[in-house]
Amino acid sequence: MTEQHTPHVDGHDHDGHDHEHPGVQPDGRPPYYAQRIRAIESLLIEKGVLSKGDIQRQIDYIESRSPALGGRIVARAWVDPAYKARLLADAKAAAAELGIDASGVSEIVVVENTDTVHNMIVCTLCSCYPRPILGRPPDWYKSFNYRQRAVVEPRAVMAEFGLELGDNVEVRVHDSTADMRYLVLPQRPAGTDGWSEEQLAAIVNRDSMIGVNNPRLDRVAAPAGS
């Protein structure tokens, strides 16, 4: 990283990329990593570790996950304090109450933002992420850039996403190094009194559940009548 050019972590600056995207090769063969994953897949099936059905079911499951599920959970927690307490105590059970299956192998921990505490999530060792609730992580979350900077300069990273926090707020960075996956419960924005749960869910963006930003009212149209 140089003085002249600081790559941003939001994925819009391709100079910040740390790997190539070769795509389809001139000889028509798939790229190296695609070939490698196919080879591993074939071996696992051949040895009876997995079936093709298992793989397809997992693909279908992951493709059915998206930040919209997290939005529903957060919105319910905003309107129902008892639900919020259950969510903070046992996130998988609270997700199941809304029909969201988060019963994967990893534990899920929800951390709550308050007036004085702001949480932000990273996985410096790889790309651990609460996939059962948010789906696949964005590319920037997996980049070396984010993983290095989130721990040492979280406030600068948040500022690039447009979030400037005062010194009165304690920033807590969670490095998800082991079996726990973290999800941030952002604060309900001011100016949303009287909004329905559905309207609230719509403003809970992915970045606010990673903690690099807050829900933003300026990015959605206010509901009619508010």
Added chain:
Amino acid sequence: MSQETRFRPGDRVWVKDEERPGHIRTPHYIRGKTGQIEAVHGVFRNPESLAYGGDGTPKRPLYLVGFPQSEVWGRRYRGPRHDRIYVDIFEHWLEPATETRG
């Protein structure tokens, strides 16, 4: 808890500063630093065994350990002194913090 844990919330701990080969889930930047046990997550299969075809037993206690950012990065950290970093660390990477270590 199916197994006795060595540390309790509030205990001050030191992360072992060791260099070992293998699938280690203790990041380098936190080794040798002193923090505080915030919570006991439970016992989990040991990733250092799981990654190489082992069954991960015996399960190891896993802790949420909090560190002041100033302890981890010193003057490199530009932010208020109350900012913290939380890392999940297995028990066999932790020792009780002593006066000499911090």
